[in-house]
Amino acid sequence: MANTSRVSFVTETKKRARLDQIATVFGTNLSAVINDALDQYIDLHEWQLKHIQAGVEEAKQDDFAADEEVDAFFSEYGQPS
Secondary structure: OOOOOOOOOOOOHHHHHHHHHHHHOOOOOOHHHHHHHHHHHHHHHHHHHHHHHHHHHHHHHHOOOOHHHHHHHHHHHHHOO
């Protein structure tokens, strides 16, 4: 078994009930559901931070998109609203 650490936190009653329902439907326990949610949260935010840091490094090296690249992007995906 991997090293574990106990964490305690407070959440809304409705949120706890939703987590319990998910655990019941999937035939697992609350800890497994919370650990899965934490894994997804960590993966997402680590991915975002990695890409943000890469963008900052590119900016520090004056590596910006050319006007043509920006125009092509907005042609494909549309203008921001």
